[in-house]
Amino acid sequence: MTILTAHSFRNIALIFLCLSAGIVDVIGYLSLGHVFTANMTGNIVLLGIAAGSSLQLTALHSITALSGFVLGVLLAVVIGGKHEKTFWPKAVTRIFIIEVMILLLFALMTIFPYTQGAYFMLIILLSMAMGLQTAAARKLNVAGISTTVLTSTLANLFEDLAQRISHREKRKAPIEHVSFMRIGSIVFYCLGAALAAYTDAFDPFIIIWLPISILGIIVITASIKHFHQLK
Numbered sequence: 561m562t563i564l565t566a567h568s569f570r571n572i573a574l575i576f577l578c579l580s581a582g583i584v585d586v587i588g589y590l591s592l593g594h595v596f597t598a599n600m601t602g603n604i605v606l607l608g609i610a611a612g613s614s615l616q617l618t619a620l621h622s623i624t625a626l627s628g629f630v631l632g633v634l635l636a637v638v639i640g641g642k643h644e645k646t647f648w649p650k651a652v653t654r655i656f657i658i659e660v661m662i663l664l665l666f667a668l669m670t671i672f673p674y675t676q677g678a679y680f681m682l683i684i685l686l687s688m689a690m691g692l693q694t695a696a697a698r699k700l701n702v703a704g705i706s707t708t709v710l711t712s713t714l715a716n717l718f719e720d721l722a723q724r725i726s727h728r729e730k731r732k733a734p735i736e737h738v739s740f741m742r743i744g745s746i747v748f749y750c751l752g753a754a755l756a757a758y759t760d761a762f763d764p765f766i767i768i769w770l771p772i773s774i775l776g777i778i779v780i781t782a783s784i785k786h787f788h789q790l791k
Contacts, residue, residue, distance in 0.1 A: 566647055566785070570700060571741060573778045577693060577707040578745040580771035582752025584686050588625065590757065591764035592679070595621040597686035598708040600629050621683065628684035632691020640699065648700070653782045655696040660775045662689045663768060670765040705745050717742040 564572075581598040588597030596602040603622045610619035639658060640651040666685040669678060690708050697707045705713055720739055759767040 564781075564785075569781060569785070570648060570702060573782075574697060574700065574702055574705055574707060574741070575744045575748050576774045576778075577697060578705070578710075579748040579752040579755075580774050581690060581693065581708045582749040582754075583756040583767050583771055584690055584752075586753045586756035586760070587765065587768060588683065588686055590760050592683050592686070593617070593621040595625045595683055597625055597628075597683065598690040599710075600626060601709065601711065603629075620680075624680050624683045625687040628687030629691040629694075631684070632688035632693075633695050634691075635688070636692045636695030640695070644699075648782055652696045652699050653779055655692050655699075656775050656779050656782075659689045659692045659696075660772060660779065662692070663772045663775070667765065667768050667772060670768070702741065705741060707745065710746055710749055713742050713745055717746070 585596050585598040588595050595606070603625050607619055607622040607626070609615070610622060635658065636655050639654050640649075644651060662685050666682060666689070669682060669685075674682070694706050694708045697705060717739060720742075755770070756767050
């Protein structure tokens with residue numbers, strides 16, 4: 561029987577967090593006023609378009625999402641405290657616990673009819689969760705994967721591949737696990753987006769329980785295995 565190692569757990573966790581981010585981004589885009597709740601680069605672009613086209617509501621949605629994301633990052637900094645030189649910092653688990661609580665609140669709010677004010681609160685909750693997740697992933701510092709920003713991941717992936725092709729002596733060398741991690745993050749992010757888009761036709765918010773479950777499993781496993789004690 562194969563035992564899950566700390567290294568494998570961390571990599572798998574990051575990949576599935578990319579799946580969660582893809583789901584959350586599509587929920588925001590399809591059901592919360594065409595706003596990105598994980599990809600803040602997209603929101604900055606949308607904000608610029610709104611400013612140039614006098615689209616006040618679009619601008620307000622983008623500003624709300626950006627504000628929620630920033631709040632999430634700042635909250636993660638407060639929760640994180642001092643830098644921990646461990647394999648899986650305790651702060652990461654604490655941040656994920658808060659993220660689960662925020663996503664649970666979001667899920668419960670969507671069960672009942674909500675007002676326009678609550679509509680903006682839903683955007684804030686999702687973007688806050690992604691701000692927390694981004695900060696937590698940065699603390700793990702694996703292959704430069706943030707789980708919410710794939711532009712740099714995509715660039716790094718093809719930069720590595722181009723270097724392998726351009727250096728003949730490296731052509732026969734096996735592909736490093738870092739490259740597989742980057743490929744996996746992109747594929748799972750896209751898979752999450754596809755799942756959210758598919759379920760949107762039946763219930764636009766039901767898929768949020770998948771990220772909640774993923775985070776719950778990560779928190780429980782990290783706590784039981786005591787990965788934070790590893791250097």
